[in-house]
Amino acid sequence: MKFPIFLDNHSTTPMDPRVLETMLPYFCEKFGNAASRNHPFGWEAEEAVETARQQIAKLIHADAKELVFTSGATESDNLAIKGVLEMYKEKGDHIITSATEHRAVLDTAKSLESKKGIKVTYLPVDKYGMVNPDDVRNAITDKTILISIMMANNEIGTINPIKEIGKIAKEKGVLFHCDATQGVGKIPVNVQEMGIDLMAFSAHKIYGPKGVGALYVRKKAPRVRLAPIIDGGGHERGMRSGTLPVPLIVGFGKACELCEQEMPTESVKLAALRDRLQDGIMKHMDEVYLNGHPTQRLPHNLNISFAYVEGESLLMGVKEIALSSGSACTSATLEPSYVLRALGVGSDLAHSSIRFGLGRFNTQDEVDYTAKRIIEIVTKLREMSPLYEMAKEGIDLKSVQWSAH
Protein backbone atom coordinates (compact mmCIF):
# COMPACT_ATOMS: atom_id res chain seq x y z
CA MET A 1 0.00 0.00 0.00
CA LYS A 2 1.17 3.51 -0.81
CA PHE A 3 0.74 6.33 1.70
CA PRO A 4 -0.95 8.70 2.04
CA ILE A 5 -4.16 7.06 0.81
CA PHE A 6 -6.37 9.39 -1.23
CA LEU A 7 -10.02 9.07 -0.20
CA ASP A 8 -11.10 12.60 -1.05
CA ASN A 9 -12.26 12.03 -4.62
CA HIS A 10 -15.18 14.47 -4.33
CA SER A 11 -12.73 17.33 -4.04
CA THR A 12 -10.69 16.27 -7.03
CA THR A 13 -9.35 13.13 -8.68
CA PRO A 14 -5.90 12.08 -9.81
CA MET A 15 -5.55 12.33 -13.57
CA ASP A 16 -5.74 9.04 -15.41
CA PRO A 17 -2.38 8.38 -17.11
CA ARG A 18 -4.27 7.58 -20.33
CA VAL A 19 -5.68 11.10 -20.23
CA LEU A 20 -2.25 12.65 -19.79
CA GLU A 21 -0.90 10.62 -22.70
CA THR A 22 -3.62 11.99 -24.97
CA MET A 23 -2.90 15.55 -23.90
CA LEU A 24 0.88 15.58 -24.26
CA PRO A 25 1.19 16.25 -28.02
CA TYR A 26 -0.98 19.34 -27.64
CA PHE A 27 1.56 21.30 -25.60
CA CYS A 28 4.72 21.52 -27.71
CA GLU A 29 3.94 20.00 -31.13
CA LYS A 30 0.25 20.60 -31.81
CA PHE A 31 0.07 23.95 -30.11
CA GLY A 32 -2.20 25.77 -32.53
CA ASN A 33 -5.02 28.13 -31.67
CA ALA A 34 -8.30 26.39 -32.47
CA ALA A 35 -9.64 29.70 -33.76
CA SER A 36 -6.88 30.11 -36.39
CA ARG A 37 -8.66 29.37 -39.67
CA ASN A 38 -5.82 29.92 -42.11
CA HIS A 39 -3.12 27.36 -41.39
CA PRO A 40 -2.67 23.71 -40.44
CA PHE A 41 -1.73 24.50 -36.83
CA GLY A 42 -5.18 25.95 -36.28
CA TRP A 43 -6.95 23.16 -38.21
CA GLU A 44 -5.22 20.50 -36.15
CA ALA A 45 -6.20 22.20 -32.89
CA GLU A 46 -9.77 22.71 -34.06
CA GLU A 47 -10.06 19.08 -35.05
CA ALA A 48 -8.80 17.95 -31.63
CA VAL A 49 -11.33 20.21 -29.92
CA GLU A 50 -14.16 18.85 -32.08
CA THR A 51 -13.19 15.25 -31.29
CA ALA A 52 -13.24 16.09 -27.57
CA ARG A 53 -16.59 17.81 -27.96
CA GLN A 54 -17.99 14.60 -29.46
CA GLN A 55 -16.57 12.48 -26.65
CA ILE A 56 -18.00 14.76 -23.98
CA ALA A 57 -21.39 15.11 -25.71
CA LYS A 58 -21.69 11.34 -26.00
CA LEU A 59 -21.29 10.83 -22.25
CA ILE A 60 -24.26 13.10 -21.50
CA HIS A 61 -26.33 12.31 -24.61
CA ALA A 62 -26.10 15.82 -26.00
CA ASP A 63 -25.14 17.25 -29.38
CA ALA A 64 -21.51 18.37 -29.62
CA LYS A 65 -22.68 21.83 -30.66
CA GLU A 66 -24.46 22.27 -27.36
CA LEU A 67 -21.27 22.45 -25.29
CA VAL A 68 -19.56 25.63 -24.16
CA PHE A 69 -16.08 25.22 -22.69
CA THR A 70 -15.29 27.10 -19.50
CA SER A 71 -12.59 27.10 -16.83
CA GLY A 72 -14.58 24.71 -14.66
CA ALA A 73 -17.95 24.00 -13.09
CA THR A 74 -17.91 27.16 -10.96
CA GLU A 75 -17.68 29.30 -14.07
CA SER A 76 -20.31 27.15 -15.79
CA ASP A 77 -22.72 27.66 -12.89
CA ASN A 78 -22.06 31.41 -12.95
CA LEU A 79 -22.55 31.60 -16.70
CA ALA A 80 -25.76 29.57 -16.63
CA ILE A 81 -27.42 31.51 -13.85
CA LYS A 82 -26.18 35.02 -14.58
CA GLY A 83 -26.45 34.48 -18.35
CA VAL A 84 -30.08 33.31 -18.22
CA LEU A 85 -31.17 36.03 -15.80
CA GLU A 86 -29.61 38.74 -17.94
CA MET A 87 -30.96 37.35 -21.21
CA TYR A 88 -34.50 36.71 -19.96
CA LYS A 89 -34.87 39.64 -17.58
CA GLU A 90 -37.91 40.88 -19.49
CA LYS A 91 -39.67 37.59 -18.68
CA GLY A 92 -39.14 37.53 -14.93
CA ASP A 93 -36.84 37.90 -11.98
CA HIS A 94 -37.32 34.76 -9.88
CA ILE A 95 -35.13 31.67 -9.56
CA ILE A 96 -35.61 28.47 -7.58
CA THR A 97 -32.72 26.57 -6.08
CA SER A 98 -32.09 24.41 -3.00
CA ALA A 99 -30.41 24.80 0.37
CA THR A 100 -27.77 22.16 -0.26
CA GLU A 101 -26.42 23.42 -3.59
CA HIS A 102 -22.71 23.97 -4.04
CA ARG A 103 -21.56 27.47 -3.19
CA ALA A 104 -20.92 28.15 -6.88
CA VAL A 105 -24.71 28.20 -7.23
CA LEU A 106 -25.71 29.55 -3.81
CA ASP A 107 -23.27 32.45 -3.81
CA THR A 108 -24.14 33.32 -7.40
CA ALA A 109 -27.81 33.43 -6.40
CA LYS A 110 -27.02 35.51 -3.33
CA SER A 111 -24.98 37.97 -5.33
CA LEU A 112 -27.84 38.42 -7.83
CA GLU A 113 -30.23 38.87 -4.93
CA SER A 114 -28.23 41.69 -3.40
CA LYS A 115 -26.89 43.36 -6.54
CA LYS A 116 -29.69 42.92 -9.06
CA GLY A 117 -32.75 42.53 -6.85
CA ILE A 118 -33.43 39.03 -8.17
CA LYS A 119 -35.80 36.97 -6.01
CA VAL A 120 -34.53 33.55 -4.98
CA THR A 121 -36.39 30.63 -3.40
CA TYR A 122 -34.12 28.25 -1.51
CA LEU A 123 -36.02 24.98 -1.27
CA PRO A 124 -35.53 22.82 1.81
CA VAL A 125 -34.44 19.19 1.49
CA ASP A 126 -35.71 16.11 3.33
CA LYS A 127 -33.70 14.33 6.03
CA TYR A 128 -31.73 12.48 3.34
CA GLY A 129 -30.86 15.69 1.50
CA MET A 130 -33.31 15.23 -1.36
CA VAL A 131 -35.35 17.95 -3.05
CA ASN A 132 -39.07 17.20 -3.35
CA PRO A 133 -40.29 17.80 -6.95
CA ASP A 134 -43.65 18.99 -5.57
CA ASP A 135 -41.83 21.76 -3.72
CA VAL A 136 -40.31 22.83 -7.04
CA ARG A 137 -43.72 22.87 -8.67
CA ASN A 138 -45.27 24.86 -5.84
CA ALA A 139 -42.49 27.43 -5.84
CA ILE A 140 -42.94 28.34 -9.53
CA THR A 141 -44.58 31.73 -10.14
CA ASP A 142 -45.23 33.60 -13.39
CA LYS A 143 -41.98 35.45 -12.71
CA THR A 144 -39.85 32.29 -12.44
CA ILE A 145 -37.27 32.03 -15.20
CA LEU A 146 -34.83 29.45 -13.86
CA ILE A 147 -34.71 26.35 -11.69
CA SER A 148 -31.21 25.37 -10.52
CA ILE A 149 -31.02 22.02 -8.74
CA MET A 150 -27.89 19.90 -8.39
CA MET A 151 -27.72 16.35 -9.67
CA ALA A 152 -25.86 14.86 -6.71
CA ASN A 153 -24.55 16.46 -3.56
CA ASN A 154 -20.81 16.85 -3.09
CA GLU A 155 -20.86 16.14 0.66
CA ILE A 156 -23.48 13.47 1.20
CA GLY A 157 -23.80 12.03 -2.31
CA THR A 158 -27.61 12.15 -2.37
CA ILE A 159 -28.97 12.01 -5.94
CA ASN A 160 -31.90 14.32 -6.66
CA PRO A 161 -34.99 13.28 -8.70
CA ILE A 162 -33.71 15.21 -11.73
CA LYS A 163 -36.03 13.62 -14.28
CA GLU A 164 -39.13 14.61 -12.29
CA ILE A 165 -37.87 18.15 -11.84
CA GLY A 166 -37.02 18.37 -15.54
CA LYS A 167 -40.56 17.31 -16.39
CA ILE A 168 -42.08 19.99 -14.19
CA ALA A 169 -39.78 22.61 -15.70
CA LYS A 170 -40.93 21.63 -19.23
CA GLU A 171 -44.57 21.62 -18.20
CA LYS A 172 -44.30 25.11 -16.73
CA GLY A 173 -42.01 26.49 -19.43
CA VAL A 174 -39.21 27.34 -17.00
CA LEU A 175 -35.54 26.71 -17.85
CA PHE A 176 -33.79 24.01 -15.82
CA HIS A 177 -30.11 24.28 -14.91
CA CYS A 178 -28.40 21.35 -13.22
CA ASP A 179 -25.03 21.44 -11.47
CA ALA A 180 -23.93 17.91 -12.33
CA THR A 181 -20.30 18.22 -11.26
CA GLN A 182 -20.52 15.19 -8.96
CA GLY A 183 -22.82 13.18 -11.21
CA VAL A 184 -21.30 13.25 -14.69
CA GLY A 185 -18.95 10.33 -15.25
CA LYS A 186 -20.15 8.58 -12.10
CA ILE A 187 -23.80 7.85 -12.85
CA PRO A 188 -25.65 7.72 -16.20
CA VAL A 189 -26.59 11.23 -17.34
CA ASN A 190 -28.94 11.87 -20.23
CA VAL A 191 -29.88 15.52 -20.77
CA GLN A 192 -32.73 14.51 -23.10
CA GLU A 193 -34.43 12.05 -20.76
CA MET A 194 -33.75 14.24 -17.75
CA GLY A 195 -35.17 17.36 -19.35
CA ILE A 196 -32.09 19.43 -18.55
CA ASP A 197 -31.64 22.76 -20.38
CA LEU A 198 -28.29 23.80 -18.92
CA MET A 199 -25.76 21.64 -17.13
CA ALA A 200 -22.43 22.41 -15.46
CA PHE A 201 -19.61 19.89 -14.99
CA SER A 202 -15.84 19.73 -14.96
CA ALA A 203 -12.92 17.55 -15.99
CA HIS A 204 -10.92 17.26 -12.79
CA LYS A 205 -13.66 15.37 -10.95
CA ILE A 206 -13.54 12.61 -13.56
CA TYR A 207 -9.79 11.93 -13.80
CA GLY A 208 -9.20 14.77 -16.24
CA PRO A 209 -7.14 17.96 -15.91
CA LYS A 210 -7.94 20.91 -13.65
CA GLY A 211 -8.86 24.20 -15.29
CA VAL A 212 -11.47 23.07 -17.79
CA GLY A 213 -15.19 22.47 -17.57
CA ALA A 214 -18.25 22.75 -19.73
CA LEU A 215 -21.71 24.17 -19.76
CA TYR A 216 -24.30 22.23 -21.72
CA VAL A 217 -26.69 24.72 -23.36
CA ARG A 218 -29.76 23.20 -25.02
CA LYS A 219 -30.11 24.10 -28.71
CA LYS A 220 -33.61 23.00 -29.48
CA ALA A 221 -36.92 22.60 -27.67
CA PRO A 222 -36.23 25.12 -26.31
CA ARG A 223 -33.26 26.97 -27.77
CA VAL A 224 -31.58 28.47 -24.71
CA ARG A 225 -29.85 31.81 -25.08
CA LEU A 226 -27.31 33.27 -22.70
CA ALA A 227 -25.79 36.68 -22.13
CA PRO A 228 -22.04 36.16 -21.82
CA ILE A 229 -20.21 37.13 -18.64
CA ILE A 230 -16.86 37.30 -20.44
CA ASP A 231 -16.65 39.45 -23.55
CA GLY A 232 -14.02 39.16 -26.24
CA GLY A 233 -13.39 37.35 -29.49
CA GLY A 234 -16.78 35.67 -29.58
CA HIS A 235 -15.60 32.09 -29.11
CA GLU A 236 -18.06 29.33 -28.18
CA ARG A 237 -20.91 30.89 -30.18
CA GLY A 238 -20.38 34.17 -28.36
CA MET A 239 -21.25 32.69 -25.00
CA ARG A 240 -17.72 32.42 -23.67
CA SER A 241 -14.87 34.33 -25.24
CA GLY A 242 -11.25 33.38 -24.75
CA THR A 243 -8.78 31.12 -26.57
CA LEU A 244 -9.67 27.50 -25.97
CA PRO A 245 -7.20 25.56 -23.79
CA VAL A 246 -6.73 22.80 -26.37
CA PRO A 247 -4.64 20.36 -24.26
CA LEU A 248 -7.11 20.59 -21.37
CA ILE A 249 -10.07 20.09 -23.68
CA VAL A 250 -8.38 17.07 -25.30
CA GLY A 251 -7.87 15.64 -21.79
CA PHE A 252 -11.46 16.41 -20.84
CA GLY A 253 -12.66 14.53 -23.92
CA LYS A 254 -10.51 11.50 -23.20
CA ALA A 255 -11.61 11.48 -19.56
CA CYS A 256 -15.26 11.44 -20.67
CA GLU A 257 -14.61 8.65 -23.16
CA LEU A 258 -12.99 6.53 -20.43
CA CYS A 259 -15.88 7.21 -18.05
CA GLU A 260 -18.38 6.24 -20.69
CA GLN A 261 -16.57 2.96 -21.41
CA GLU A 262 -15.82 2.06 -17.81
CA MET A 263 -18.83 3.34 -15.89
CA PRO A 264 -20.79 0.05 -15.99
CA THR A 265 -17.99 -1.87 -14.27
CA GLU A 266 -16.44 1.01 -12.36
CA SER A 267 -19.63 2.10 -10.59
CA VAL A 268 -20.29 -1.48 -9.49
CA LYS A 269 -16.74 -1.84 -8.19
CA LEU A 270 -16.86 1.50 -6.35
CA ALA A 271 -20.25 0.77 -4.78
CA ALA A 272 -18.93 -2.59 -3.54
CA LEU A 273 -15.84 -0.94 -2.05
CA ARG A 274 -17.99 1.78 -0.50
CA ASP A 275 -20.35 -0.78 1.04
CA ARG A 276 -17.36 -2.69 2.37
CA LEU A 277 -16.02 0.50 3.98
CA GLN A 278 -19.44 1.37 5.37
CA ASP A 279 -19.95 -2.10 6.90
CA GLY A 280 -16.34 -2.26 8.06
CA ILE A 281 -16.90 0.87 10.13
CA MET A 282 -20.59 0.92 11.02
CA LYS A 283 -21.02 -2.72 11.96
CA HIS A 284 -18.21 -2.46 14.50
CA MET A 285 -19.09 0.76 16.28
CA ASP A 286 -22.01 2.17 18.21
CA GLU A 287 -23.39 5.69 17.74
CA VAL A 288 -22.24 6.20 14.19
CA TYR A 289 -24.74 7.71 11.78
CA LEU A 290 -24.94 7.65 8.00
CA ASN A 291 -25.55 11.08 6.45
CA GLY A 292 -27.39 11.24 3.14
CA HIS A 293 -29.68 8.84 1.36
CA PRO A 294 -29.25 5.12 2.11
CA THR A 295 -29.78 4.06 -1.52
CA GLN A 296 -30.19 7.09 -3.83
CA ARG A 297 -26.56 7.93 -3.40
CA LEU A 298 -23.45 8.27 -5.56
CA PRO A 299 -21.68 4.89 -5.70
CA HIS A 300 -18.41 6.28 -4.39
CA ASN A 301 -19.73 8.42 -1.54
CA LEU A 302 -19.89 7.70 2.17
CA ASN A 303 -20.57 10.31 4.87
CA ILE A 304 -20.67 9.28 8.51
CA SER A 305 -21.01 11.16 11.81
CA PHE A 306 -19.09 9.71 14.75
CA ALA A 307 -20.88 10.93 17.87
CA TYR A 308 -18.74 12.50 20.64
CA VAL A 309 -15.71 12.91 18.36
CA GLU A 310 -14.85 16.17 16.60
CA GLY A 311 -14.12 15.77 12.90
CA GLU A 312 -10.88 17.67 12.60
CA SER A 313 -9.27 15.79 15.48
CA LEU A 314 -10.35 12.58 13.76
CA LEU A 315 -8.64 13.66 10.54
CA MET A 316 -5.55 14.59 12.50
CA GLY A 317 -5.48 11.11 13.97
CA VAL A 318 -5.45 9.47 10.53
CA LYS A 319 -2.97 11.73 8.83
CA GLU A 320 -1.97 8.98 6.42
CA ILE A 321 -5.46 9.03 4.88
CA ALA A 322 -6.74 12.05 2.94
CA LEU A 323 -10.36 12.69 3.94
CA SER A 324 -12.65 15.63 4.49
CA SER A 325 -14.87 16.71 7.37
CA GLY A 326 -18.00 18.80 7.84
CA SER A 327 -16.48 20.13 11.03
CA ALA A 328 -16.24 23.90 11.40
CA CYS A 329 -12.59 23.63 12.24
CA THR A 330 -11.77 22.57 8.70
CA SER A 331 -13.52 25.59 7.21
CA ALA A 332 -12.64 29.26 7.33
CA THR A 333 -16.07 30.24 8.65
CA LEU A 334 -16.06 28.20 11.88
CA GLU A 335 -19.59 27.08 11.01
CA PRO A 336 -20.21 23.37 10.53
CA SER A 337 -21.43 22.04 7.16
CA TYR A 338 -24.51 23.93 5.91
CA VAL A 339 -25.43 20.83 3.91
CA LEU A 340 -25.70 18.64 6.98
CA ARG A 341 -27.52 21.43 8.85
CA ALA A 342 -30.08 21.58 6.01
CA LEU A 343 -30.77 17.86 6.53
CA GLY A 344 -31.61 18.58 10.15
CA VAL A 345 -28.39 17.02 11.45
CA GLY A 346 -27.54 18.73 14.76
CA SER A 347 -24.49 20.98 14.94
CA ASP A 348 -22.82 18.50 17.28
CA LEU A 349 -23.11 15.65 14.75
CA ALA A 350 -22.21 17.97 11.88
CA HIS A 351 -18.94 18.71 13.67
CA SER A 352 -18.43 14.94 13.90
CA SER A 353 -18.88 14.09 10.23
CA ILE A 354 -16.36 12.58 7.87
CA ARG A 355 -16.71 12.33 4.09
CA PHE A 356 -15.13 9.38 2.32
CA GLY A 357 -14.83 9.75 -1.45
CA LEU A 358 -13.68 6.66 -3.32
CA GLY A 359 -12.16 6.74 -6.77
CA ARG A 360 -10.93 4.74 -9.74
CA PHE A 361 -7.57 3.95 -8.21
CA ASN A 362 -8.58 2.89 -4.70
CA THR A 363 -8.13 -0.74 -3.68
CA GLN A 364 -9.78 -3.13 -1.25
CA ASP A 365 -6.64 -3.12 0.90
CA GLU A 366 -6.89 0.64 1.25
CA VAL A 367 -10.52 0.39 2.23
CA ASP A 368 -9.85 -2.31 4.84
CA TYR A 369 -6.94 -0.34 6.24
CA THR A 370 -9.08 2.80 6.44
CA ALA A 371 -11.90 1.05 8.28
CA LYS A 372 -9.44 -0.37 10.79
CA ARG A 373 -7.72 2.97 11.40
CA ILE A 374 -10.99 4.90 11.71
CA ILE A 375 -12.22 2.50 14.38
CA GLU A 376 -8.92 2.84 16.25
CA ILE A 377 -8.88 6.62 16.24
CA VAL A 378 -12.57 7.03 17.05
CA THR A 379 -12.14 4.66 20.01
CA LYS A 380 -9.10 6.61 21.20
CA LEU A 381 -10.79 10.00 20.82
CA ARG A 382 -13.93 8.82 22.57
CA GLU A 383 -11.77 7.80 25.54
CA MET A 384 -10.57 11.39 25.48
CA SER A 385 -14.05 12.88 25.03
CA PRO A 386 -15.89 14.35 28.04
CA LEU A 387 -19.12 13.98 26.05
CA TYR A 388 -18.66 10.22 25.64
CA GLU A 389 -17.96 9.92 29.34
CA MET A 390 -21.10 11.89 30.22
CA ALA A 391 -23.21 9.86 27.80
CA LYS A 392 -21.90 6.61 29.33
CA GLU A 393 -22.82 7.95 32.77
CA GLY A 394 -26.37 8.30 31.49
CA ILE A 395 -26.38 12.10 31.27
CA ASP A 396 -28.62 13.46 28.52
CA LEU A 397 -26.30 15.86 26.69
CA LYS A 398 -29.28 17.80 25.39
CA SER A 399 -30.31 18.67 28.97
CA VAL A 400 -26.92 20.11 29.92
CA GLN A 401 -26.58 23.89 30.21
CA TRP A 402 -23.53 24.47 28.04
CA SER A 403 -21.50 27.63 28.16
CA ALA A 404 -21.74 28.47 24.47
CA HIS A 405 -18.86 30.58 23.26
Added chain:
Amino acid sequence: MAYSEKVVDHFNNPRNMGSFKKDEDGVGTGIVGAPECGDVMKLQIKVQNDTIVDAKFKTFGCGSAIASSSLATEWLKGKTVEEAQQIKNTDIVQELNLPPVKIHCSVLAEDAIKAALNDYKKKAEETK
Protein backbone atom coordinates in the same frame (compact mmCIF):
# COMPACT_ATOMS: atom_id res chain seq x y z
CA MET B 1 -3.29 23.86 7.53
CA ALA B 2 -0.20 22.44 9.15
CA TYR B 3 -0.01 21.98 12.91
CA SER B 4 2.98 22.96 15.02
CA GLU B 5 5.13 20.10 16.25
CA LYS B 6 4.04 20.77 19.81
CA VAL B 7 0.35 20.51 18.92
CA VAL B 8 0.99 17.22 17.15
CA ASP B 9 2.99 15.93 20.11
CA HIS B 10 0.25 16.76 22.63
CA PHE B 11 -2.36 15.27 20.29
CA ASN B 12 -0.46 12.01 19.82
CA ASN B 13 0.72 11.77 23.43
CA PRO B 14 -1.86 13.58 25.53
CA ARG B 15 -0.58 14.35 29.04
CA ASN B 16 -2.81 13.63 32.01
CA MET B 17 -5.82 12.45 30.04
CA GLY B 18 -8.56 11.09 32.27
CA SER B 19 -10.88 11.95 35.15
CA PHE B 20 -11.01 12.29 38.91
CA LYS B 21 -14.19 11.59 40.82
CA LYS B 22 -15.95 14.95 41.00
CA ASP B 23 -16.91 14.53 44.67
CA GLU B 24 -13.42 13.54 45.76
CA ASP B 25 -11.85 15.82 48.39
CA GLY B 26 -9.80 18.67 46.95
CA VAL B 27 -10.99 18.10 43.37
CA GLY B 28 -12.18 21.05 41.31
CA THR B 29 -13.91 20.45 37.97
CA GLY B 30 -14.41 22.89 35.11
CA ILE B 31 -16.45 22.05 32.02
CA VAL B 32 -16.56 24.72 29.33
CA GLY B 33 -17.65 24.97 25.69
CA ALA B 34 -20.62 23.40 23.91
CA PRO B 35 -21.04 20.41 21.57
CA GLU B 36 -22.79 22.67 19.02
CA CYS B 37 -19.68 24.83 18.82
CA GLY B 38 -17.45 21.83 18.24
CA ASP B 39 -15.47 21.95 21.46
CA VAL B 40 -16.01 20.96 25.07
CA MET B 41 -13.20 20.82 27.64
CA LYS B 42 -13.29 19.20 31.02
CA LEU B 43 -10.38 20.16 33.25
CA GLN B 44 -9.90 18.85 36.78
CA ILE B 45 -7.42 19.75 39.49
CA LYS B 46 -6.61 17.96 42.74
CA VAL B 47 -5.47 20.35 45.47
CA GLN B 48 -3.61 19.53 48.70
CA ASN B 49 -2.44 22.29 51.05
CA ASP B 50 -3.22 24.94 48.49
CA THR B 51 -1.01 23.26 45.86
CA ILE B 52 -2.27 21.53 42.73
CA VAL B 53 -0.82 18.04 43.09
CA ASP B 54 -2.51 16.53 40.04
CA ALA B 55 -4.57 17.58 37.02
CA LYS B 56 -6.55 15.76 34.36
CA PHE B 57 -8.44 16.65 31.20
CA LYS B 58 -10.85 15.29 28.67
CA THR B 59 -11.58 17.27 25.50
CA PHE B 60 -13.99 17.04 22.58
CA GLY B 61 -12.56 19.31 19.94
CA CYS B 62 -9.94 19.83 17.28
CA GLY B 63 -6.27 18.98 17.69
CA SER B 64 -5.46 22.46 18.98
CA ALA B 65 -8.17 22.25 21.63
CA ILE B 66 -6.85 18.87 22.77
CA ALA B 67 -3.28 20.20 22.84
CA SER B 68 -4.30 23.38 24.73
CA SER B 69 -5.99 21.41 27.49
CA SER B 70 -3.21 18.81 27.64
CA LEU B 71 -0.66 21.62 28.03
CA ALA B 72 -2.81 23.29 30.69
CA THR B 73 -2.72 20.18 32.88
CA GLU B 74 1.09 20.08 32.61
CA TRP B 75 1.34 23.70 33.66
CA LEU B 76 -1.13 23.38 36.50
CA LYS B 77 0.70 20.61 38.30
CA GLY B 78 2.87 21.93 41.15
CA LYS B 79 1.38 25.43 41.05
CA THR B 80 -0.46 26.99 43.98
CA VAL B 81 -4.08 27.96 43.43
CA GLU B 82 -2.99 31.60 43.32
CA GLU B 83 -0.27 30.92 40.72
CA ALA B 84 -2.68 28.91 38.57
CA GLN B 85 -4.94 31.97 38.31
CA GLN B 86 -2.17 33.73 36.42
CA ILE B 87 -2.08 31.33 33.44
CA LYS B 88 -3.15 33.31 30.39
CA ASN B 89 -4.47 32.09 27.05
CA THR B 90 -1.72 34.08 25.32
CA ASP B 91 0.89 31.91 27.07
CA ILE B 92 -0.76 28.85 25.54
CA VAL B 93 -0.90 30.48 22.10
CA GLN B 94 2.80 31.21 22.29
CA GLU B 95 3.87 27.82 23.61
CA LEU B 96 1.84 25.88 21.02
CA ASN B 97 2.34 28.33 18.18
CA LEU B 98 -1.39 28.49 17.51
CA PRO B 99 -2.55 30.29 14.34
CA PRO B 100 -5.18 33.07 14.65
CA VAL B 101 -8.12 30.76 13.80
CA LYS B 102 -7.19 28.55 16.76
CA ILE B 103 -6.87 31.24 19.41
CA HIS B 104 -10.35 30.38 20.68
CA CYS B 105 -8.96 26.98 21.75
CA SER B 106 -6.53 28.71 24.12
CA VAL B 107 -9.30 30.98 25.43
CA LEU B 108 -11.36 27.91 26.15
CA ALA B 109 -8.42 26.34 28.03
CA GLU B 110 -8.04 29.46 30.17
CA ASP B 111 -11.78 29.41 30.85
CA ALA B 112 -11.51 25.75 31.85
CA ILE B 113 -8.68 26.50 34.29
CA LYS B 114 -10.69 29.34 35.85
CA ALA B 115 -13.80 27.17 36.05
CA ALA B 116 -11.90 24.34 37.76
CA LEU B 117 -10.29 26.74 40.25
CA ASN B 118 -13.64 28.35 41.04
CA ASP B 119 -15.24 24.97 41.54
CA TYR B 120 -12.45 23.96 43.90
CA LYS B 121 -12.78 27.21 45.91
CA LYS B 122 -16.54 26.89 46.11
CA LYS B 123 -16.26 23.35 47.43
CA ALA B 124 -13.56 24.39 49.92
CA GLU B 125 -15.83 27.20 51.21
CA GLU B 126 -18.73 24.79 51.63
CA THR B 127 -16.73 22.25 53.65
CA LYS B 128 -15.27 24.86 55.98
